[in-house]
Amino acid sequence: MDKLTISQTKVGNPAVLKLTGEIDAKTAPDLKLQMELIIGNGSTNIVLDMANLSYISSAGIGVLNATLKFLKEKSGEIVLSGLSKEVKDTMDLMYFTKKIKIFPTVEAALSSF
Amino acid sequence: MSNRRAFIPVELSLELVKTIRLLALSGKKKFTTYLYQPLSYAGFERDRAHLATTAAKLMDKIQEDIKDPSYTHAIGHHCKRLIAQSISESLSALGDACIFFLERMQEMPTLAGAQESTEFVLAIEKPLKEFAKLTSEESELKFEQTIQNFTADDMREAFDTVRLDGTRKKVYLEKSIHNLYQQVLTATRSNNLARCRKLLSHYIITYNESEIYNKSEVETLLLALDKREAGFRQNLWDTLAIDIYYSVTKGILEGNAKKAIQGIRKFAYIFEGDPNTKFYYEIDALERKLYGIIQSKDLMQELKKKDNG
Numbered sequence: 001m002d003k004l005t006i007s008q009t010k011v012g013n014p015a016v017l018k019l020t021g022e023i024d025a026k027t028a029p030d031l032k033l034q035m036e037l038i039i040g041n042g043s044t045n046i047v048l049d050m051a052n053l054s055y056i057s058s059a060g061i062g063v064l065n066a067t068l069k070f071l072k073e074k075s076g077e078i079v080l081s082g083l084s085k086e087v088k089d090t091m092d093l094m095y096f097t098k099k100i101k102i103f104p105t106v107e108a109a110l111s112s113f
Numbered sequence: 114m115s116n117r118r119a120f121i122p123v124e125l126s127l128e129l130v131k132t133i134r135l136l137a138l139s140g141k142k143k144f145t146t147y148l149y150q151p152l153s154y155a156g157f158e159r160d161r162a163h164l165a166t167t168a169a170k171l172m173d174k175i176q177e178d179i180k181d182p183s184y185t186h187a188i189g190h191h192c193k194r195l196i197a198q199s200i201s202e203s204l205s206a207l208g209d210a211c212i213f214f215l216e217r218m219q220e221m222p223t224l225a226g227a228q229e230s231t232e233f234v235l236a237i238e239k240p241l242k243e244f245a246k247l248t249s250e251e252s253e254l255k256f257e258q259t260i261q262n263f264t265a266d267d268m269r270e271a272f273d274t275v276r277l278d279g280t281r282k283k284v285y286l287e288k289s290i291h292n293l294y295q296q297v298l299t300a301t302r303s304n305n306l307a308r309c310r311k312l313l314s315h316y317i318i319t320y321n322e323s324e325i326y327n328k329s330e331v332e333t334l335l336l337a338l339d340k341r342e343a344g345f346r347q348n349l350w351d352t353l354a355i356d357i358y359y360s361v362t363k364g365i366l367e368g369n370a371k372k373a374i375q376g377i378r379k380f381a382y383i384f385e386g387d388p389n390t391k392f393y394y395e396i397d398a399l400e401r402k403l404y405g406i407i408q409s410k411d412l413m414q415e416l417k418k419k420d421n422g
Contacts, residue, residue, distance in 0.1 A: 025397030028386045057400050058377070059393070062386025089413040090404055094381060 003027050006034045009106075014045035014113050016106055020052040023060030032063045035078075039067075044076025047109040051082030061096050068100060077101070081109040117235045121225040123310070124351035124391075125234070126215040131359035132241045133215075135248060137208050138366050144204050147244040148211065148237060155236035157193070158200045168199035168206040172213050179217070189227030192217065196233065211237070220307040249395055252365045256373060257402045259365065268412050270371055294327065301334065306342055314352050321383050351391055353383060358392035361399065374403060 004027035010016035015038045023031055035046065048064075068078045079101040083091070091097045103109040136144050152158070175191050178184040192214040199210035214233060218225040260268075297316060300309040313334070320326045338345040357380045364372030377400050384390040407413055 024401065025386075025388065025394050029388050032386075055401075055404075057397055057404070058381025059386035059388070059397055062381060062384060066385045086404075086408060089408075093413070094378070 004030055006031060008034075008038065009049065010047075010110075011038075011041075011043075013043045014047055014110060015043040016047045016049055016110070018049040018052070022055040023053065023063075024055065024057045025059040028057070028059040028063045031060065032067070035063075035067050039071070039076075044071055044074050045113050046071070046076075046078045047106055048078060048080050049082055049106050049109075050080055050084070050087055053087055054084060056087050056090055058094060061091060061094050065096065065099065077113075079103060079109045079112060081106045118231050119226065121218050121230050121234050123219050123225075123307075123348055124355060125238070126218045126225070127352055128245075128355050129234070129237065129241055130212050130215045131355055132245045133208055133211055135359065135362060135366060136241070136244055137205075138363065139244075139248070141204060143244065144208070147240045149200065149204060149207060151236050151240045152196060152200060152207070152211075152233075155232075157196050157233075157236065159197075166198070168195055168202050168210045171195045171198055172210065175213075175217070179221070185221075185223060188217065188221065188224050189229035192224070193229040193233065248362060248366070252362050253398055253402065255368075256365045256399055257406070259368060260374075260403060260406050263406075263410075263412075265412050267371065268374075268407065294330070297334065301338065304341070306338065306345065309338060310345070310349055310352060313349060314356060317353060317383060318356060318379060321379065350384075354380070354391040354393075357383070358396065361396065373399070377403065 004019065004021040004023055007018045007020075008015060009018050017034065017038070019031070021027070038046065046067075064078060071077055081103045082105060083102060088097065088102070091100075101109075101112065103112065133148065136147055171191070172195060175188060175195065178191065179188060195210045196207070196214060199206040214230070218230050224230055294316060297309060297312045300306075300312055313331070317331065335346045335349070357376050361373045361376035361380075363369075364374075364376060377396055380390075380392075380396050381400075384393070387393070
Protein backbone atom coordinates (compact mmCIF):
# COMPACT_ATOMS: atom_id res chain seq x y z
CA MET A 1 0.00 0.00 0.00
CA ASP A 2 1.27 3.47 -0.90
CA LYS A 3 1.95 5.71 2.07
CA LEU A 4 1.08 8.86 0.15
CA THR A 5 -2.04 9.46 -1.91
CA ILE A 6 -2.12 12.50 -4.15
CA SER A 7 -5.35 13.65 -5.75
CA GLN A 8 -5.97 16.77 -7.78
CA THR A 9 -9.16 18.38 -6.47
CA LYS A 10 -8.96 21.47 -8.66
CA VAL A 11 -7.46 21.73 -12.14
CA GLY A 12 -6.32 24.91 -13.87
CA ASN A 13 -4.47 27.79 -12.29
CA PRO A 14 -4.32 27.72 -9.32
CA ALA A 15 -4.44 23.96 -9.00
CA VAL A 16 -5.12 22.12 -5.75
CA LEU A 17 -3.45 18.86 -4.75
CA LYS A 18 -4.79 16.96 -1.77
CA LEU A 19 -2.12 14.95 0.04
CA THR A 20 -3.03 12.04 2.30
CA GLY A 21 -0.50 9.99 4.27
CA GLU A 22 3.22 10.66 4.68
CA ILE A 23 5.97 12.30 2.66
CA ASP A 24 9.35 10.70 3.22
CA ALA A 25 12.29 9.61 1.06
CA LYS A 26 10.18 6.93 -0.63
CA THR A 27 7.14 9.05 -1.42
CA ALA A 28 8.76 12.47 -2.04
CA PRO A 29 9.64 11.57 -5.67
CA ASP A 30 5.89 10.82 -6.34
CA LEU A 31 4.98 14.30 -5.12
CA LYS A 32 7.71 15.84 -7.27
CA LEU A 33 6.44 13.96 -10.32
CA GLN A 34 2.84 15.00 -9.71
CA MET A 35 3.79 18.65 -9.30
CA GLU A 36 5.93 18.55 -12.43
CA LEU A 37 2.94 17.12 -14.28
CA ILE A 38 0.56 19.91 -13.30
CA ILE A 39 3.23 22.55 -13.90
CA GLY A 40 3.69 20.99 -17.35
CA ASN A 41 -0.05 21.41 -17.89
CA GLY A 42 0.27 25.13 -17.28
CA SER A 43 -0.37 25.63 -13.56
CA THR A 44 2.05 28.07 -11.96
CA ASN A 45 0.15 28.47 -8.69
CA ILE A 46 -0.39 25.39 -6.58
CA VAL A 47 -2.21 24.85 -3.30
CA LEU A 48 -1.15 21.77 -1.37
CA ASP A 49 -3.96 20.65 0.90
CA MET A 50 -2.11 18.96 3.77
CA ALA A 51 -5.02 18.47 6.17
CA ASN A 52 -4.58 14.69 5.93
CA LEU A 53 -0.81 14.63 5.93
CA SER A 54 0.65 13.11 9.08
CA TYR A 55 4.42 13.29 8.44
CA ILE A 56 6.92 15.12 6.27
CA SER A 57 10.68 14.53 6.25
CA SER A 58 13.42 16.79 4.94
CA ALA A 59 13.28 14.88 1.64
CA GLY A 60 9.70 16.16 1.20
CA ILE A 61 10.62 19.67 2.32
CA GLY A 62 13.51 19.56 -0.14
CA VAL A 63 11.12 18.74 -3.00
CA LEU A 64 8.75 21.56 -1.97
CA ASN A 65 11.64 24.01 -1.69
CA ALA A 66 13.05 23.10 -5.11
CA THR A 67 9.58 23.41 -6.75
CA LEU A 68 8.87 26.67 -4.95
CA LYS A 69 12.15 28.14 -6.25
CA PHE A 70 11.30 26.96 -9.77
CA LEU A 71 7.79 28.44 -9.68
CA LYS A 72 8.96 31.76 -8.24
CA GLU A 73 11.18 32.18 -11.29
CA LYS A 74 7.97 31.90 -13.34
CA SER A 75 6.16 34.34 -11.05
CA GLY A 76 4.20 31.46 -9.58
CA GLU A 77 3.99 30.01 -6.09
CA ILE A 78 3.17 27.02 -3.92
CA VAL A 79 1.11 27.64 -0.80
CA LEU A 80 0.12 25.17 1.89
CA SER A 81 -3.13 24.69 3.75
CA GLY A 82 -4.48 22.76 6.74
CA LEU A 83 -1.16 21.69 8.25
CA SER A 84 -1.26 19.39 11.27
CA LYS A 85 0.79 20.44 14.30
CA GLU A 86 3.40 17.72 13.64
CA VAL A 87 3.91 18.70 10.01
CA LYS A 88 4.12 22.41 10.82
CA ASP A 89 6.56 21.74 13.66
CA THR A 90 8.88 19.83 11.35
CA MET A 91 8.72 22.62 8.78
CA ASP A 92 9.44 25.19 11.50
CA LEU A 93 12.49 23.23 12.55
CA MET A 94 13.78 23.18 8.99
CA TYR A 95 13.09 26.93 8.69
CA PHE A 96 10.75 26.17 5.80
CA THR A 97 7.78 28.09 7.21
CA LYS A 98 9.85 31.25 6.71
CA LYS A 99 9.93 30.60 2.99
CA ILE A 100 6.39 29.47 2.22
CA LYS A 101 2.89 30.83 2.87
CA ILE A 102 0.58 28.76 5.06
CA PHE A 103 -3.23 29.06 5.31
CA PRO A 104 -5.74 27.36 7.58
CA THR A 105 -8.02 26.20 4.72
CA VAL A 106 -7.90 25.54 1.00
CA GLU A 107 -10.41 28.36 0.44
CA ALA A 108 -8.21 30.86 2.25
CA ALA A 109 -5.21 29.65 0.26
CA LEU A 110 -7.07 30.02 -3.06
CA SER A 111 -8.19 33.53 -2.24
CA SER A 112 -4.56 34.57 -1.70
CA PHE A 113 -3.74 34.37 -5.41
CA MET B 114 33.67 -13.12 -6.66
CA SER B 115 33.73 -9.40 -7.41
CA ASN B 116 35.29 -8.14 -10.62
CA ARG B 117 38.42 -6.09 -10.55
CA ARG B 118 37.88 -2.46 -11.49
CA ALA B 119 39.88 -0.78 -14.21
CA PHE B 120 39.93 2.54 -12.38
CA ILE B 121 39.15 3.66 -8.82
CA PRO B 122 36.67 6.57 -8.85
CA VAL B 123 37.23 9.39 -6.37
CA GLU B 124 33.94 8.78 -4.57
CA LEU B 125 34.81 5.12 -4.00
CA SER B 126 38.22 5.85 -2.51
CA LEU B 127 36.65 8.56 -0.36
CA GLU B 128 33.96 6.16 0.85
CA LEU B 129 36.59 3.55 1.69
CA VAL B 130 38.63 6.12 3.64
CA LYS B 131 35.58 7.08 5.68
CA THR B 132 34.75 3.43 6.31
CA ILE B 133 38.29 2.72 7.51
CA ARG B 134 38.02 5.67 9.92
CA LEU B 135 34.75 4.22 11.25
CA LEU B 136 36.33 0.78 11.46
CA ALA B 137 39.11 2.24 13.61
CA LEU B 138 36.46 3.36 16.09
CA SER B 139 34.92 -0.11 16.21
CA GLY B 140 37.73 -2.02 17.91
CA LYS B 141 40.63 -4.30 17.04
CA LYS B 142 38.52 -7.37 16.35
CA LYS B 143 36.52 -5.73 13.62
CA PHE B 144 39.60 -3.99 12.25
CA THR B 145 41.32 -7.35 11.92
CA THR B 146 38.29 -9.03 10.34
CA TYR B 147 37.41 -6.35 7.82
CA LEU B 148 40.80 -4.91 6.88
CA TYR B 149 43.81 -6.85 8.12
CA GLN B 150 42.61 -10.31 7.11
CA PRO B 151 41.34 -9.41 3.62
CA LEU B 152 44.69 -7.82 2.78
CA SER B 153 46.63 -10.64 4.34
CA TYR B 154 44.60 -13.27 2.46
CA ALA B 155 45.04 -11.31 -0.76
CA GLY B 156 48.79 -11.78 -0.41
CA PHE B 157 49.82 -8.27 0.54
CA GLU B 158 51.76 -9.49 3.57
CA ARG B 159 53.71 -11.85 1.37
CA ASP B 160 55.02 -8.89 -0.63
CA ARG B 161 56.64 -7.35 2.40
CA ALA B 162 59.92 -5.74 1.43
CA HIS B 163 61.78 -6.45 4.71
CA LEU B 164 62.94 -2.89 4.78
CA ALA B 165 64.69 -1.37 7.73
CA THR B 166 62.13 1.39 7.84
CA THR B 167 58.66 2.17 9.10
CA ALA B 168 55.38 2.76 7.31
CA ALA B 169 55.46 6.39 8.46
CA LYS B 170 58.87 6.95 6.84
CA LEU B 171 57.72 5.19 3.68
CA MET B 172 54.75 7.57 3.49
CA ASP B 173 57.07 10.57 3.77
CA LYS B 174 59.27 9.12 1.04
CA ILE B 175 56.30 8.51 -1.28
CA GLN B 176 55.05 12.01 -0.62
CA GLU B 177 58.43 13.36 -1.71
CA ASP B 178 58.51 11.12 -4.79
CA ILE B 179 55.09 12.35 -5.88
CA LYS B 180 56.57 15.82 -6.42
CA ASP B 181 59.06 14.44 -8.94
CA PRO B 182 57.39 13.57 -12.28
CA SER B 183 60.07 10.98 -13.08
CA TYR B 184 58.84 8.85 -10.14
CA THR B 185 55.12 9.09 -10.91
CA HIS B 186 54.94 5.67 -12.59
CA ALA B 187 56.43 3.98 -9.52
CA ILE B 188 54.05 5.42 -6.91
CA GLY B 189 51.62 2.49 -7.20
CA HIS B 190 54.39 0.01 -6.57
CA HIS B 191 55.65 1.98 -3.56
CA CYS B 192 52.15 2.23 -2.13
CA LYS B 193 51.77 -1.52 -2.40
CA ARG B 194 55.06 -1.98 -0.53
CA LEU B 195 53.80 0.48 2.05
CA ILE B 196 50.71 -1.65 2.67
CA ALA B 197 52.87 -4.78 2.94
CA GLN B 198 55.19 -3.05 5.42
CA SER B 199 52.34 -1.68 7.53
CA ILE B 200 50.57 -5.07 7.80
CA SER B 201 53.46 -6.46 9.81
CA GLU B 202 53.92 -3.26 11.80
CA SER B 203 50.63 -2.61 13.60
CA LEU B 204 46.91 -2.21 12.98
CA SER B 205 47.24 1.50 13.42
CA ALA B 206 50.03 1.68 10.82
CA LEU B 207 47.92 -0.43 8.48
CA GLY B 208 44.95 1.92 8.80
CA ASP B 209 47.13 4.97 8.18
CA ALA B 210 48.81 3.35 5.19
CA CYS B 211 45.48 2.31 3.61
CA ILE B 212 44.10 5.83 4.04
CA PHE B 213 47.30 7.30 2.63
CA PHE B 214 47.11 5.05 -0.46
CA LEU B 215 43.41 5.82 -1.03
CA GLU B 216 43.90 9.56 -0.58
CA ARG B 217 46.74 9.62 -3.09
CA MET B 218 44.39 7.83 -5.56
CA GLN B 219 41.93 10.71 -5.14
CA GLU B 220 44.63 13.21 -6.05
CA MET B 221 46.35 11.30 -8.87
CA PRO B 222 44.22 9.87 -11.69
CA THR B 223 47.25 7.88 -12.96
CA LEU B 224 47.53 6.16 -9.59
CA ALA B 225 43.75 5.51 -9.51
CA GLY B 226 44.18 3.50 -12.73
CA ALA B 227 47.37 1.68 -11.66
CA GLN B 228 47.34 -2.10 -11.32
CA GLU B 229 48.44 -1.92 -7.68
CA SER B 230 45.49 0.36 -6.85
CA THR B 231 42.85 -1.83 -8.49
CA GLU B 232 44.37 -4.90 -6.85
CA PHE B 233 44.32 -3.20 -3.44
CA VAL B 234 40.72 -2.01 -3.78
CA LEU B 235 39.62 -5.45 -4.98
CA ALA B 236 40.93 -6.87 -1.70
CA ILE B 237 39.27 -4.36 0.63
CA GLU B 238 36.11 -3.07 -1.09
CA LYS B 239 33.83 -6.02 -0.38
CA PRO B 240 34.71 -6.50 3.31
CA LEU B 241 34.60 -2.76 4.00
CA LYS B 242 31.20 -2.41 2.36
CA GLU B 243 29.98 -5.37 4.40
CA PHE B 244 31.19 -3.60 7.54
CA ALA B 245 29.54 -0.32 6.43
CA LYS B 246 26.22 -2.12 5.96
CA LEU B 247 26.46 -3.69 9.42
CA THR B 248 27.34 -0.34 10.95
CA SER B 249 24.43 1.36 9.24
CA GLU B 250 21.99 -1.17 10.76
CA GLU B 251 23.55 -0.85 14.21
CA SER B 252 23.67 2.96 13.93
CA GLU B 253 19.91 3.34 13.62
CA LEU B 254 19.37 1.45 16.84
CA LYS B 255 22.17 3.24 18.69
CA PHE B 256 20.96 6.62 17.45
CA GLU B 257 17.48 5.90 18.75
CA GLN B 258 18.84 4.85 22.14
CA THR B 259 21.05 7.93 22.43
CA ILE B 260 18.48 10.54 21.53
CA GLN B 261 15.94 8.90 23.81
CA ASN B 262 18.10 10.22 26.66
CA PHE B 263 18.38 13.74 25.26
CA THR B 264 17.14 16.66 27.31
CA ALA B 265 15.52 19.69 25.70
CA ASP B 266 18.82 21.58 26.09
CA ASP B 267 20.79 18.84 24.32
CA MET B 268 18.30 18.87 21.50
CA ARG B 269 18.35 22.65 21.17
CA GLU B 270 22.11 22.66 20.96
CA ALA B 271 22.01 19.98 18.29
CA PHE B 272 19.69 22.05 16.14
CA ASP B 273 21.70 25.25 16.42
CA THR B 274 22.92 26.56 13.07
CA VAL B 275 25.69 29.05 12.47
CA ARG B 276 24.28 32.00 14.35
CA LEU B 277 25.27 35.55 13.65
CA ASP B 278 24.53 36.93 17.05
CA GLY B 279 27.12 39.68 17.20
CA THR B 280 29.10 41.97 14.97
CA ARG B 281 32.41 40.39 15.87
CA LYS B 282 31.19 36.90 15.06
CA LYS B 283 29.64 38.10 11.82
CA VAL B 284 32.83 39.80 10.70
CA TYR B 285 34.84 36.71 11.59
CA LEU B 286 32.46 34.46 9.66
CA GLU B 287 32.44 36.71 6.61
CA LYS B 288 36.22 36.77 6.64
CA SER B 289 36.44 32.97 6.96
CA ILE B 290 34.00 32.44 4.10
CA HIS B 291 35.82 34.98 1.98
CA ASN B 292 39.23 33.39 2.66
CA LEU B 293 37.98 29.92 1.92
CA TYR B 294 36.29 31.08 -1.25
CA GLN B 295 39.50 32.81 -2.40
CA GLN B 296 41.37 29.55 -1.84
CA VAL B 297 38.81 27.77 -4.01
CA LEU B 298 39.32 30.34 -6.77
CA THR B 299 43.11 30.00 -6.56
CA ALA B 300 42.86 26.22 -6.81
CA THR B 301 40.56 26.63 -9.81
CA ARG B 302 42.99 28.96 -11.57
CA SER B 303 45.90 26.59 -11.03
CA ASN B 304 43.72 23.72 -12.27
CA ASN B 305 44.25 21.78 -9.04
CA LEU B 306 40.90 20.02 -9.25
CA ALA B 307 41.50 17.63 -6.36
CA ARG B 308 42.17 20.57 -4.01
CA CYS B 309 39.28 22.44 -5.52
CA ARG B 310 36.94 19.54 -4.77
CA LYS B 311 38.17 19.35 -1.20
CA LEU B 312 37.86 23.10 -0.57
CA LEU B 313 34.46 23.42 -2.24
CA SER B 314 33.18 20.46 -0.28
CA HIS B 315 34.40 22.08 2.95
CA TYR B 316 32.89 25.43 1.94
CA ILE B 317 29.46 23.95 1.14
CA ILE B 318 29.29 21.75 4.23
CA THR B 319 30.44 24.47 6.61
CA TYR B 320 28.57 27.47 5.28
CA ASN B 321 25.54 26.16 3.40
CA GLU B 322 23.19 27.26 6.18
CA SER B 323 24.83 30.64 6.63
CA GLU B 324 23.09 33.78 5.42
CA ILE B 325 26.10 34.82 3.41
CA TYR B 326 26.64 31.50 1.64
CA ASN B 327 27.33 32.41 -1.97
CA LYS B 328 25.08 29.91 -3.76
CA SER B 329 25.05 31.51 -7.21
CA GLU B 330 28.85 31.82 -7.21
CA VAL B 331 29.18 28.17 -6.20
CA GLU B 332 26.86 27.20 -9.08
CA THR B 333 28.91 29.25 -11.57
CA LEU B 334 32.11 27.68 -10.32
CA LEU B 335 30.63 24.17 -10.54
CA LEU B 336 29.51 24.73 -14.12
CA ALA B 337 32.99 25.90 -15.10
CA LEU B 338 34.69 22.99 -13.32
CA ASP B 339 32.30 20.50 -14.88
CA LYS B 340 33.44 21.72 -18.29
CA ARG B 341 37.07 21.16 -17.32
CA GLU B 342 36.47 17.70 -15.90
CA ALA B 343 33.32 15.88 -16.98
CA GLY B 344 31.46 14.61 -13.92
CA PHE B 345 33.12 17.05 -11.48
CA ARG B 346 29.79 18.26 -10.15
CA GLN B 347 28.36 14.77 -9.60
CA ASN B 348 31.60 13.73 -8.06
CA LEU B 349 31.56 16.64 -5.63
CA TRP B 350 27.94 15.92 -4.72
CA ASP B 351 28.81 12.27 -4.03
CA THR B 352 31.76 13.42 -1.96
CA LEU B 353 29.53 15.72 0.10
CA ALA B 354 26.93 13.02 0.71
CA ILE B 355 29.60 10.54 1.78
CA ASP B 356 31.21 13.13 4.07
CA ILE B 357 27.95 14.06 5.79
CA TYR B 358 26.69 10.50 6.08
CA TYR B 359 29.94 9.36 7.68
CA SER B 360 29.96 12.32 10.01
CA VAL B 361 26.45 11.25 11.09
CA THR B 362 27.54 7.64 11.54
CA LYS B 363 30.70 8.68 13.37
CA GLY B 364 28.63 10.87 15.66
CA ILE B 365 26.44 7.88 16.47
CA LEU B 366 29.35 5.51 17.06
CA GLU B 367 30.99 8.03 19.38
CA GLY B 368 27.70 8.56 21.21
CA ASN B 369 27.63 12.15 19.91
CA ALA B 370 24.03 12.41 18.74
CA LYS B 371 24.33 16.19 18.40
CA LYS B 372 26.83 15.75 15.62
CA ALA B 373 24.51 13.19 14.03
CA ILE B 374 21.51 15.51 14.15
CA GLN B 375 23.46 18.43 12.70
CA GLY B 376 24.58 16.16 9.87
CA ILE B 377 21.01 15.08 9.11
CA ARG B 378 19.94 18.67 8.93
CA LYS B 379 22.85 19.68 6.70
CA PHE B 380 22.03 16.77 4.40
CA ALA B 381 18.49 18.03 4.04
CA TYR B 382 19.59 21.60 3.27
CA ILE B 383 22.19 20.65 0.73
CA PHE B 384 20.43 17.89 -1.21
CA GLU B 385 16.82 19.13 -1.15
CA GLY B 386 15.22 15.70 -1.34
CA ASP B 387 17.06 14.42 -4.39
CA PRO B 388 16.51 10.63 -4.33
CA ASN B 389 19.65 10.08 -6.41
CA THR B 390 21.80 11.32 -3.56
CA LYS B 391 24.01 8.71 -1.97
CA PHE B 392 22.71 7.54 1.46
CA TYR B 393 19.38 9.29 0.85
CA TYR B 394 17.34 6.43 2.36
CA GLU B 395 19.70 5.78 5.26
CA ILE B 396 19.49 9.43 6.35
CA ASP B 397 15.71 9.41 5.95
CA ALA B 398 15.41 6.43 8.29
CA LEU B 399 17.47 8.20 10.98
CA GLU B 400 15.45 11.38 10.55
CA ARG B 401 12.15 9.57 11.08
CA LYS B 402 13.42 8.22 14.37
CA LEU B 403 14.62 11.66 15.40
CA TYR B 404 11.29 13.40 14.74
CA GLY B 405 9.42 10.52 16.38
CA ILE B 406 11.39 11.06 19.58
CA ILE B 407 11.06 14.85 19.44
CA GLN B 408 7.28 14.44 19.20
CA SER B 409 6.98 11.73 21.83
CA LYS B 410 9.07 13.72 24.34
CA ASP B 411 7.26 16.91 23.36
CA LEU B 412 10.52 18.76 22.72
CA MET B 413 9.29 20.72 19.72
CA GLN B 414 8.08 23.79 21.63
CA GLU B 415 11.44 24.08 23.41
CA LEU B 416 13.29 23.84 20.13
CA LYS B 417 11.07 26.44 18.49
CA LYS B 418 11.53 28.82 21.40
CA LYS B 419 15.26 28.77 20.77
CA ASP B 420 14.71 29.22 17.02
CA ASN B 421 12.63 32.29 17.57
CA GLY B 422 14.93 33.66 20.24
